[in-house]
Amino acid sequence: MTDQLQQFTAVWLIDFEFQAPPGERPQPHCLAALEILSGQRLRVWFDGNRVEVPFDVSDRTLFVGYYASAEIGCFLRLGWPIPARVLDLYVEFRVATNGKMLPCGKNLLGAMAYFGLDAIAAAEKGEMRMLAMRGGPYCESERDALQDYCRTDVDALAQLLPVMLPQIDMPRALLRGRFMSAAARIEWNGTPIDVNWLMLLREHWSQVLERLIAAVDRDYGVFDGNTFKSDRWAAYLYKHGIPWPRLESGNLALDDDTFREMSRRYPTHIGPIRELRVTLGQMRLEDLAVGSDGRNRCMLSAFQSKTGRNQPSNSASIFGPSCWLRSLIRPGEGRAIAYIDWSQQEFGIAAALSGDRNMMAAYQSSDPYLAFAKQVGAAPKDATKDSHPRERAQFKTCVLGVQYGMAERSLAQSLDEPEIVARELLRLHREAFPSYWQWSQAAVDHAMLFGFIQTVFGWRVHLGAEVNSRSLANYPCQANGAEMLRLACCLMTERGIQVCAPIHDAVLVEGPSDDIYHIVAEAQRAMREASEIVLNGFSLKSEAEIVRWPNRYSDERGKRMWDRVTGIVADITRGHDPVDGVIGYPHTGMSGTSLLQCHPVQSLHTSGQ
DNA sequence: TCTATATCACCC
DNA sequence: AAACGGGTGATATAGA
Numbered sequence: 001m002t003d004q005l006q007q008f009t010a011v012w013l014i015d016f017e018f019q020a021p022p023g024e025r026p027q028p029h030c031l032a033a034l035e036i037l038s039g040q041r042l043r044v045w046f047d048g049n050r051v052e053v054p055f056d057v058s059d060r061t062l063f064v065g066y067y068a069s070a071e072i073g074c075f076l077r078l079g080w081p082i083p084a085r086v087l088d089l090y091v092e093f094r095v096a097t098n099g100k101m102l103p104c105g106k107n108l109l110g111a112m113a114y115f116g117l118d119a120i121a122a123a124e125k126g127e128m129r130m131l132a133m134r135g136g137p138y139c140e141s142e143r144d145a146l147q148d149y150c151r152t153d154v155d156a157l158a159q160l161l162p163v164m165l166p167q168i169d170m171p172r173a174l175l176r177g178r179f180m181s182a183a184a185r186i187e188w189n190g191t192p193i194d195v196n197w198l199m200l201l202r203e204h205w206s207q208v209l210e211r212l213i214a215a216v217d218r219d220y221g222v223f224d225g226n227t228f229k230s231d232r233w234a235a236y237l238y239k240h241g242i243p244w245p246r247l248e249s250g251n252l253a254l255d256d257d258t259f260r261e262m263s264r265r266y267p268t269h270i271g272p273i274r275e276l277r278v279t280l281g282q283m284r285l286e287d288l289a290v291g292s293d294g295r296n297r298c299m300l301s302a303f304q305s306k307t308g309r310n311q312p313s314n315s316a317s318i319f320g321p322s323c324w325l326r327s328l329i330r331p332g333e334g335r336a337i338a339y340i341d342w343s344q345q346e347f348g349i350a351a352a353l354s355g356d357r358n359m360m361a362a363y364q365s366s367d368p369y370l371a372f373a374k375q376v377g378a379a380p381k382d383a384t385k386d387s388h389p390r391e392r393a394q395f396k397t398c399v400l401g402v403q404y405g406m407a408e409r410s411l412a413q414s415l416d417e418p419e420i421v422a423r424e425l426l427r428l429h430r431e432a433f434p435s436y437w438q439w440s441q442a443a444v445d446h447a448m449l450f451g452f453i454q455t456v457f458g459w460r461v462h463l464g465a466e467v468n469s470r471s472l473a474n475y476p477c478q479a480n481g482a483e484m485l486r487l488a489c490c491l492m493t494e495r496g497i498q499v500c501a502p503i504h505d506a507v508l509v510e511g512p513s514d515d516i517y518h519i520v521a522e523a524q525r526a527m528r529e530a531s532e533i534v535l536n537g538f539s540l541k542s543e544a545e546i547v548r549w550p551n552r553y554s555d556e557r558g559k560r561m562w563d564r565v566t567g568i569v570a571d572i573t574r575g576h577d578p579v580d581g582v583i584g585y586p587h588t589g590m591s592g593t594s595l596l597q598c599h600p601v602q603s604l605h606t607s608g609q
Numbered sequence: 610t611c612t613a614t615a616t617c618a619c620c621c
Numbered sequence: 622a623a624a625c626g627g628g629t630g631a632t633a634t635a636g637a
Binding site for chain 1: 615617618621
Binding site: 410 | 623624625626627628629630631632633634
């Protein structure tokens with residue numbers, strides 16, 4: 001065990017019990033800690049008085065936790081400096097077992113069970129969780145119970161660490177742990193929300209739904225309150241003699257693809273109801289986790305997905321629900337936010353890691369999709385987005401489809417073209433990017449041979465009984481994309497950039513309006529560096545969209561819906577009151593928004609491999 | 610009445 | 622057998 005820990009003069013196993021109501025920052029109750037080299041223990045109760053950090057937090061000290069962003073969040077609340085070295089046994093358990101069946105789950109008890117270690121009963125743990133979440137004041141016995149329980153979690157870590165240590169790749173584990181610190185800072189920061197409009201939407205949502213439905217359903221009568229009834233829809237179809245596709249189960253196929261297909265054939269009958277169904281979606285504004293300071297905060301659920309992506313709750317995070325709701329994101333007075341995303345991130349990753357020269361050239365051109373079309377002679381060399389929109393759209397769909405392993409049948413369907421068109425596009429892709437296809441196939445073969453596939457920094461998934469080769473082919477792109485995002489988040493937060501949220505291939509950052517150009521430039525530099533480190537020197541571009549107070553964030557796709565909904569709310573509340581003061585900026589407008597392009601310089605950094 | 614499953618909608 | 626990767630979550634329906 002000491003081999004792996006040689007570089008450290010202290011190894012602290014830590015656990016906090018804390019309270020964190022939805023959207024609020026964590027409030028620690030107590031800390032239990034064990035330094036395993038000396039056997040020293042800490043038992044601290046936090047009663048609101050200032051407590052000095054009881055640890056050395058330099059790179060000579062290793063902190064070990066289980067889902068450590070929670071612990072580090074408590075550090076932030078206490079005003080303690082963030083540890084330089086973090087080993088997160090949750091993350092290491094995830095990477096060790098990713099893709100495997102876990103009979104007892106992946107929480108601390110599940111990990112204990114997996115390694116055949118004794119742990120406290122799940123029921124007791126649940127009870128103590130409840131007690132911590134309930135918050136104070138606590139009587140003396142509750143306080144003791146909470147602290148005793150906190151100690152048992154540390155004891156669990158003490159059992160787990162020596163068992164897991166031999167298979168831990170320490171340098172890479174520390175990189176993953178480093179991200180948990182970044183995650184803590186991001187969870188701490190959160191995303192600014194227009195609370196006034198959130199309240200209005202919450203208050204009037206059912207009425208908004210009623211109006212949206214009433215306007216269309218009077219011609220159909222297929223809704224019961226706010227729910228679409230398939231039997232009534234069947235009756236409507238029967239009455240109008242419209243044949244409708246069914247699922248294997250015999251039920252009507254009610255997905256939007258079917259509606260789209262059918263509305264082509266029966267536009268007047270199907271069109272309006274389809275648009276309504278698309279509009280409604282489903283939404284529980286109540287679950288959106290907004291704290292008392294008006295910021296959306298929720299656990300990032302780092303390393304949750306097989307590919308290592310974050311998977312925050314869709315209902316708690318503002319980036320989860322339908323994108324028109326993102327108009328609720330609004331910087332405070334004097335502040336600005338920027339949404340920065342890598343351009344065609346997965347395409348760039350595939351190009352760089354496969355070393356496919358044509359694909360790299362296409363990525364580096366101003367328009368990868370058109371570059372692809374030009375490379376195979378489907379568009380002239382001087383073609384532009386405007387001169388050849390149709391070709392561009394087709395080659396774009398092809399590129400995106402290939403990334404997910406799409407075959408000609410599905411591609412034909414998404415192109416709305418005969419299969420022969422899709423087949424030809426796929427052939428052209430193979431012709432243009434032969435090294436990519438070779439690399440992709442080699443990755444799948446390697447995975448099949450060795451039973452796992454991994455990223456440049458060792459985030460791996462183990463193959464189960466059922467192997468999906470499309471999933472394997474996509475893994476290097478998605479999982480290395482996740483590595484890249486984590487690294488960028490580390491660089492940004494460590495350099496003092498306020499990151500509100502990571503969104504798979506993007507981040508939302510924030511700062512004073514006057515500094516936002518500088519902040520965006522810094523953030524883009526960090527994203528470029530991260531791409532170069534992951535991709536052996538290949539730079540990915542990024543695009544930034546800046547929104548300054550008093551404007552609100554808006555997603556192009558959701559603009560209409562936002563205007564429609566806020567219009568209805570304004571109508572409902574007209575004459576009542578507070579809307580006038582609030583409604584000042586219902587239109588998202590691009591006026592305060594600008595687009596910055598990042599044109600990176602090629603550099604020759606290598607990965608840490 | 611509660612729970613499991615299927616289906617669907619949304620995100621990148 | 623299917624042929625679009627990774628997710629969360631709401632809802633309807635079927636079954637206990």
